[in-house]
Amino acid sequence: MIRSATQGEIMRHVRGYGRSVSRAQLTEHLGVSRSKVSLEVGQLVGAGLLVEDGLGESEGGRRSSLLRIPRGAGLVAAVDLGATSADVAVTTLGGEVIGRAGEPADVREGPNRVLGRAVELLSGLLDEQGANAREVIAVGVGLPGPVEYASGRPTVPPLMPGWDSYPIHEAFAGWYDAPVFVDNDVNIMALGEHRGGLGRDVENMLFVKIGTGIGCGIVVDGRLYRGSQGSAGDIGHVRAAPDGPVCACGNVACLEAMAAAPAIVREAERIAGLERGGALAALREAGELDLGSVLKAATYGDAGAVGIVRRSGRLIGETLATLVSVLNPSLVVIGGGVAYAASHTLLAEVRSAVYHRSLPLATRNLPIVLSELGEDAGVVGASAMAAEGVLEVHA
Amino acid sequence: MIRSATQGEIMRHVRGYGRSVSRAQLTEHLGVSRSKVSLEVGQLVGAGLLVEDGLGESEGGRRSSLLRIPRGAGLVAAVDLGATSADVAVTTLGGEVIGRAGEPADVREGPNRVLGRAVELLSGLLDEQGANAREVIAVGVGLPGPVEYASGRPTVPPLMPGWDSYPIHEAFAGWYDAPVFVDNDVNIMALGEHRGGLGRDVENMLFVKIGTGIGCGIVVDGRLYRGSQGSAGDIGHVRAAPDGPVCACGNVACLEAMAAAPAIVREAERIAGLERGGALAALREAGELDLGSVLKAATYGDAGAVGIVRRSGRLIGETLATLVSVLNPSLVVIGGGVAYAASHTLLAEVRSAVYHRSLPLATRNLPIVLSELGEDAGVVGASAMAAEGVLEVHA
Numbered sequence: 001m002i003r004s005a006t007q008g009e010i011m012r013h014v015r016g017y018g019r020s021v022s023r024a025q026l027t028e029h030l031g032v033s034r035s036k037v038s039l040e041v042g043q044l045v046g047a048g049l050l051v052e053d054g055l056g057e058s059e060g061g062r063r064s065s066l067l068r069i070p071r072g073a074g075l076v077a078a079v080d081l082g083a084t085s086a087d088v089a090v091t092t093l094g095g096e097v098i099g100r101a102g103e104p105a106d107v108r109e110g111p112n113r114v115l116g117r118a119v120e121l122l123s124g125l126l127d128e129q130g131a132n133a134r135e136v137i138a139v140g141v142g143l144p145g146p147v148e149y150a151s152g153r154p155t156v157p158p159l160m161p162g163w164d165s166y167p168i169h170e171a172f173a174g175w176y177d178a179p180v181f182v183d184n185d186v187n188i189m190a191l192g193e194h195r196g197g198l199g200r201d202v203e204n205m206l207f208v209k210i211g212t213g214i215g216c217g218i219v220v221d222g223r224l225y226r227g228s229q230g231s232a233g234d235i236g237h238v239r240a241a242p243d244g245p246v247c248a249c250g251n252v253a254c255l256e257a258m259a260a261a262p263a264i265v266r267e268a269e270r271i272a273g274l275e276r277g278g279a280l281a282a283l284r285e286a287g288e289l290d291l292g293s294v295l296k297a298a299t300y301g302d303a304g305a306v307g308i309v310r311r312s313g314r315l316i317g318e319t320l321a322t323l324v325s326v327l328n329p330s331l332v333v334i335g336g337g338v339a340y341a342a343s344h345t346l347l348a349e350v351r352s353a354v355y356h357r358s359l360p361l362a363t364r365n366l367p368i369v370l371s372e373l374g375e376d377a378g379v380v381g382a383s384a385m386a387a388e389g390v391l392e393v394h395a
Numbered sequence: 396m397i398r399s400a401t402q403g404e405i406m407r408h409v410r411g412y413g414r415s416v417s418r419a420q421l422t423e424h425l426g427v428s429r430s431k432v433s434l435e436v437g438q439l440v441g442a443g444l445l446v447e448d449g450l451g452e453s454e455g456g457r458r459s460s461l462l463r464i465p466r467g468a469g470l471v472a473a474v475d476l477g478a479t480s481a482d483v484a485v486t487t488l489g490g491e492v493i494g495r496a497g498e499p500a501d502v503r504e505g506p507n508r509v510l511g512r513a514v515e516l517l518s519g520l521l522d523e524q525g526a527n528a529r530e531v532i533a534v535g536v537g538l539p540g541p542v543e544y545a546s547g548r549p550t551v552p553p554l555m556p557g558w559d560s561y562p563i564h565e566a567f568a569g570w571y572d573a574p575v576f577v578d579n580d581v582n583i584m585a586l587g588e589h590r591g592g593l594g595r596d597v598e599n600m601l602f603v604k605i606g607t608g609i610g611c612g613i614v615v616d617g618r619l620y621r622g623s624q625g626s627a628g629d630i631g632h633v634r635a636a637p638d639g640p641v642c643a644c645g646n647v648a649c650l651e652a653m654a655a656a657p658a659i660v661r662e663a664e665r666i667a668g669l670e671r672g673g674a675l676a677a678l679r680e681a682g683e684l685d686l687g688s689v690l691k692a693a694t695y696g697d698a699g700a701v702g703i704v705r706r707s708g709r710l711i712g713e714t715l716a717t718l719v720s721v722l723n724p725s726l727v728v729i730g731g732g733v734a735y736a737a738s739h740t741l742l743a744e745v746r747s748a749v750y751h752r753s754l755p756l757a758t759r760n761l762p763i764v765l766s767e768l769g770e771d772a773g774v775v776g777a778s779a780m781a782a783e784g785v786l787e788v789h790a
Contacts, residue, residue, distance in 0.1 A: 146756055155756060204623050216721065220615055227723025228599050231756045238717045239752055242637060251752070322633045322717050326611065328622025357634055357646070361541060361550060361626045 001049070001074075001137070001390070006030065006040050008391045011049060011069070015094055015387060016195060020053040020066035041067065049073045049093075069094030074137035075126075076386050077176060079118045080378030082185060083107050083144045083159070083212040086114060088121045089379035090129065093137065093387050095196060099125035100379065107144055110162035115171035123175075136176040140386030141168055142188035142378050144213065149230045152182035159248060181389040183226075185209070185378055186233060189371075190217020191224050192381025193333050197372040204329040207371070208235070208320060210312075210346070211336035214256045216323065224385075235323065236260070240315045255319050259312040261291050261338055267311070268294040271304045280304045295341040306345055312338070313346045317353025324358040324366065335371035343370050396444070396469075396532070396785070401425065402435050403786045406444060406464065410489055410782060411590060415448040415461035436462065444468045444488075464489030469532035470521075471781050472571065474513045475773030477580060478502050478539045478554070478607040481509060483516045484774035485524065488532065488782050490591060494520035495774065502539055505557035510566035518570075531571040535781030536563055537583035537773050539608070544625045547577035554643060576784040578621075580604070580773055581628060584766075585612020586619050587776025588728050592767040599724040602766070603630075603715060605707075605741070606731035609651045611718065619780075630718065631655070635710045650714050654707040656686050656733055662706070663689040666699045675699045690736035701740055707733070708741045712748025719753040719761065730766035738765050 002008045013029050014021045027037045044050040045067075053068040073093040080087040086105035091097050101121045105114055118141075126133060145157030154163045169180035183191075190199075190207030199205045199219065207217040216233040218225040226232050236256035237249050244253030245263075257263060268289055272280040279302035283289040297305035320332065332354070339346060351368045358366075371377050397403045408424050409416045422432045439445040440462075448463040468488040475482040481500035486492050496516045500509055513536075521528060540552030549558045564575035578586075585594075585602035594600045594614065602612040611628040613620040621627050631651035632644050639648030640658075652658060663684055667675040674697035678684040692700035719727065727749070734741055746763045753761075766772050 218721070220620060223616075225615060225722075227757070228725035229723055229756050229759065231754055232721060232723040234720050234723075234754055234757070235717075237754050238720055239713070249754070318634070319717070322630075322714070323721055325629050325633055326613070326627060326718055326721070327620075328624055328627040328629075330623035359626060359629055359632050359644070361624050362622070362629070364624065 001047070002392075003043060004040065006032065006036070007044055010037070010040055010044065011093075011391045012388055014050065014067060014069055015384075015391075018095075018196070018200070020068040022064040022066055024064050026067075071096075071098070075131060075135045076383045076390075077122050077136050077139045077172075077178075078379040078382035078386065079115075079122070079139070079141045080185060080188060080382055081105065081107060081114060081118070081141070081143050082378075086118050086121065087375065087379050088118055088125065089376075089383065090122065090125045090131065090136075091379075091383040091387075093390075095380070095383060095387065097376070097380070097383075099129050100376075101125055102375075107160055107163075111166045111168070111171065112162075115168065119172065119175050133176055136178050138178050138386035138390035139169075139172050139176055139180040140188065140382030140384075140389075141180060141182045142185040142382050143168070143182065144185050146231050146234065147182050147184045149183055149226050152180060154182075155230070179386075179390055181386045183224075183385060184215070184230075186215035187217045187224055187226065188381035188385055189335055189377040190219055190233075190333075190381065191384050192373055192377040192379070193335070193371055194219045194222075194224075194381075195384040196380045197377065198333055198369060199331055202329075202331045204327065205331045205333065206320075206323060206327065206329045207333045207335060207377075208316070208339075209336035210260065210316060210334065210338040212261050214260050214316065214336075216320075218327065219329075220327075235319055238319050238322075240319055255315060259315040264294060264308055264312055264338065265289070265291050267308045268305065271308065275304050278302060278304045291338070292341065295338065298342050298345050309342045309345045310349045313349025314353050317350040318357060320350065321354045321357035324354055324362050328362045330366065332366065332368040333371050334368065335374070335377055339370060340374055396442070397787075398438060399435065401427065401431070402439055405432070405435055405439065406488075406786045407783055409445065409462060409464055410779075410786075413490075413591070413595070415463040417459040417461055419459050421462075466491075466493070470526060470530045471778045472517050472531050472534045472567075472573075473774040473777035473781065474510075474517070474534070474536045475580060475583065475777055476500065476502060476509060476513070476536070476538050477773075481513050481516065482770065482774050483513055483520065484771075484778065485517065485520045485526065485531075486774075486778040486782075488785075490775070490778060490782065492771070492775070492778075493526075494524055495771075496520055497770075502555055502558075506561045506563070506566065507557075510563070514567065514570055528571055531573050533573050533781035533785035534564075534567050534571055534575040535583070535777035535779075535784075536575060536577045537580040537777050538563070538577065539580050541626050541629070542577050542579045544578055544621050547575060549577075550625070574781075574785055576781045578619075578780060579610070579625075581610035581612045582619055582621065583612075583776035583780055584730055584772040585614055585628075585728075585776065586779050587768055587772040587774070588730070588766055589614045589617075589619075590779040591775045592772065593728055593764060594726055597724075597726045599722065600726045600728065601715075601718060601722065601724045602728045602730060602772075603711070603734075604731035605655065605711060605729065605733040607656050609655050609711065609731075611715075613722065614724075615722075630714055633714050633717075635714055650710060654710040659689060659703055659707055659733065660684070660686050662703045663700065666703065670699050673697060673699045686733070687736065690733065693737050693740050704737045704740045705744045708744025709748050712745040713752060715745065716749045716752035719749055719757050723757045725761065727761065727763040728766050729763065730769070730772055734765060735769055 247254035247257035642652035
């Protein structure tokens with residue numbers, strides 16, 4: 001599809017820019033001659049990967065025509081699997097979401113069932129749009145566990161029976177004639193927020209997901225940093241206190257075991273048994289004590305629930321302080337189900353711990369903000385990963 | 396000097412390879428045509444930046460001639476300032492050390508005096524080699540505190556009066572007509588170990604310096620990662636325990652305040668006052684209790700001294716475990732005065748804490764080893780930074 005490294009870079013730049021791009025901008029961005037850009041763009045227009053899109057702002061001389069990626073350039077199938085949810089989207093190669101679906105899913109049911117259901121959801125979306133599976137030119141998949149990016153296979157995922165080394169791409173092979181790119185869910189969320197959300201203009205960024213687990217996606221110099229085995233960013237199993245509960249990984253006092261969703265519910269159960277009055281005791285009485293009700297009670301200001309959320313925020317913030325000191329990012333984005341439901345109380349405590357514990361130089365201009373894309377960050381990122389991946393493949 | 400980006404890349408590759416390089420290797424490395432490589436190499440040979448250096452191994456056909464960087468291509472002045480030492484070296488552009496000097500120095504005496512003395516040491520080395528200051532084409536400087544890399548100025552260095560925002564390059568302006576590149580000492584040590592030591596074949600590496608302070612240099616995808624304000628890797632002020640002594644930075648229980656050289660001496664004083672018999676009490680009696688004697692007592696197996704070194708190693712290892720989980724490097728190199736003097740006991744404890752506390756995936760094949768370059772890592776890295784910097788400057 002792409003015939004040179006320069007063509008891939010042109011396509012990625014147009015995709016990332018979010019609006020139509022002029023040849024002059026491409027010339028400046030690529031640092032090559034105007035004639036070279038015209039030649040390569042001409043081939044891309046000829047191949048249907050770019051189309052002319054009106055005239056841009058005048059830049060002194062005549063107005064230059066703009067370029068964008070048309071829907072006909074191809075579609076991308078994006079899959080974001082969480083521990084308890086499956087989200088899918090169909091996007092254009094340019095990144096526009098043209099269909100979106102999601103439903104509860106239990107990753108422990110195994111790859112056949114969960115991936116099979118994702119394909120069904122995608123087929124439904126393609127049908128709705130009158131699109132054909134042959135139009136899909138790349139598939140991006142996020143999984144709720146460690147992934148060896150080069151091979152696209154999960155590696156020893158905790159609590160995911162049947163997924164270890166499972167060849168994810170084969171689940172899509174019968175459906176799409178397209179390469180499949182796989183990464184963990186936190187990395188694709190970070191990529192989504194960087195390419196299509198708050199991180200657009202930022203070189204170095206952290207994305208922290210707080211949900212059933214806790215993880216961190218790291219963007220370094222504009223690119224996702226995966227580490228040597230692809231496990232970079234796994235902050236869930238950093239020790240968060242001198243002592244604490246035993247984690248599923250076998251260590252004690254892991255951040256995840258002390259501050260993620262299950263720990264919040266467990267702590268709420270404990271406090272509901274101790275306190276008199278208070279929302280938590282009442283919820284337990286009514287048999288309605290779960291993550292959602294605890295986080296809602298916190299937003300209403302119930303002291304017991306607020307205390308639990310603050311404790312999580314403080315523990316996460318203390319670990320994050322180390323990352324901020326060590327990586328010196330210019331933006332921290334917080335996402336994940338717990339963060340969306342308990343945003344203000346949780347974020348205030350995370351910020352407080354980070355600003356208090358990190359070096360002043362590292363936090364001088366450091367915004368710590370809630371994800372802009374929210375539940376869409378995963379599919380937006382899966383689409384970006386797949387589109388950028390397929391645009392790197394050339395003769 | 397360098398007339399295109401490709402020429403800069405050729406020169407950096409020849410420099411980094413460490414041995415003479417054939418045109419065929421360059422063609423493969425650059426991914427451009429053989430004729431383009433020949434053209435660019437011809438210009439570099441013409442400019443005296445490369446010379447032919449005999450014939451390489453046969454590769455099926457005729458043997459190809461090899462290329463290396465001659466001394467005549469230019470010299471690099473390398474300066475590595477620690478809190479208590481000044482080391483300098485003169486190297487070729489190709490990285491060969493042709494002169495080396497060092498002496499105790501107190502960074503608190505201020506930039507005029509300390510940098511002036513470094514220039515004197517460099518002049519002595521140039522004289523010894525019969526070289527002229529006009530041959531120096533780049534200067535690389537490492538400082539024992541945070542540096543804003545883009546401007547080359549120190550930023551609010553703790554315990555370095557007079558250095559804040561000092562224009563380091565001006566100290567060299569009257570001596571060399573050459574660009575000056577400045578970074579913190581830990582970053583240049585990491586670069587030295589990556590370019591000329593154990594890290595040569597590794598993409599992602601951490602270099603931990605344990606001396607008067609504690610810091611970490613981070614190599615990501617083969618390049619030094621400096622972060623948004625240049626403070627990346629500053630692990631010295633990560634909190635290492637729930638409570639502890641007040642640090643010079645104002646926080647409590649910073650890793651540096653608990654595990655670096657001053658903390659080791661302080662702890663030795665405390666234990667010498669408590670124990671009966673033992674080397675530490677005897678050393679204090681003799682008025683000889685200092686960092687060197689404590690670390691030596693540890694290598695002789697004195698229980699009190701071993702306990703102190705182990706405590707430092709454990710605290711450093713626990714913080715390092717977080718970095719290893721988060722960054723998933725494929726090599727960790729340990730350097731700095733404390734590490735060189737107490738290597739085995741300290742490293743054993745660091746390893747134990749990292750392997751125990753990090754994710755199995757991140758430590759599966761992770762060597763944690765002592766620096767190969769030792770006290771030379773700084774000047775080797777300063778030379779590499781300056782050479783690579785000047786080779787990026789082109790028309």
